[in-house]
Amino acid sequence: QVQLMESGPGLVKPSDTLSLICVVSGYSINSDNWWGWVRQPPGKGLEWIGYIHYSGNIHYNPSLKSRVAMSVDTSENHLSLRLTSVTAADTAVYYCARVPPTIGGALDVWGQGTTVTVSS
Amino acid sequence: DIVMTQSPPTLSVSPGERATLSCRPSQGINTYLAWYQLKPGQAPRLLIYNTSTRATGVPARFSGSGSGSEFALTVSSLQSEDFALYYCQQYYTWPSGTFGQGTQVQI
Numbered sequence: 001q002v003q004l005m006e007s008g009p010g011l012v013k014p015s016d017t018l019s020l021i022c023v024v025s026g027y028s029i030n031s032d033n034w035w036g037w038v039r040q041p042p043g044k045g046l047e048w049i050g051y052i053h054y055s056g057n058i059h060y061n062p063s064l065k066s067r068v069a070m071s072v073d074t075s076e077n078h079l080s081l082r083l084t085s086v087t088a089a090d091t092a093v094y095y096c097a098r099v100p101p102t103i104g105g106a107l108d109v110w111g112q113g114t115t116v117t118v119s120s
Numbered sequence: 121d122i123v124m125t126q127s128p129p130t131l132s133v134s135p136g137e138r139a140t141l142s143c144r145p146s147q148g149i150n151t152y153l154a155w156y157q158l159k160p161g162q163a164p165r166l167l168i169y170n171t172s173t174r175a176t177g178v179p180a181r182f183s184g185s186g187s188g189s190e191f192a193l194t195v196s197s198l199q200s201e202d203f204a205l206y207y208c209q210q211y212y213t214w215p216s217g218t219f220g221q222g223t224q225v226q227i
Contacts, residue, residue: 034215040158045207045220046222047219048215048218061216095163103169104152104211104214105152105154105211105214105215105217106154106166106170107154107156107209108169108176109163109166111163112161112162112163
């Protein structure tokens, strides 16, 4: 059974870099799936951050492209997300999720999310 | 970007009642629409993809429908565990797929 688990610092200072990890268990990250990061700011809707394939192909949300970097560690079977120069607007619950090739772009398995607060 | 408009923002229903949630895209998305259920502290759950296909393990009381400019998620008889936040997502323009603002289903 595939499971995803996000982890991160919880609290980040403004202008610092946010780093998150998503550990994938019960499933190889070396498979023909895309893996995505999505966030939900307090009281707001979901926003896609980016998608990455283990082959190295990446798509970033244009609104975040200048500040975001995603990577895949196939030996550790985890994904990483880095977001630089954070502000209060980056306060959100951050989720990782799988995008299988068979359903066109929907995200079929999600992690529970990790809450990140940007504050001094 | 395609804007997804969900209505109503909040839906108050009683257990056993039928609930219909609406999602309207600002332009055509073919059938590339999914619905998700979110509960606090839990992993979001994919309910419906490709407008009307139930994801694995999703009860038959959940159904999706629609085309063109209006899509809907219907819960035929609400159970206590169905009170949650629901989002639609278009992936016609994947990876630039956009989500709606959500509908909170409450008692």
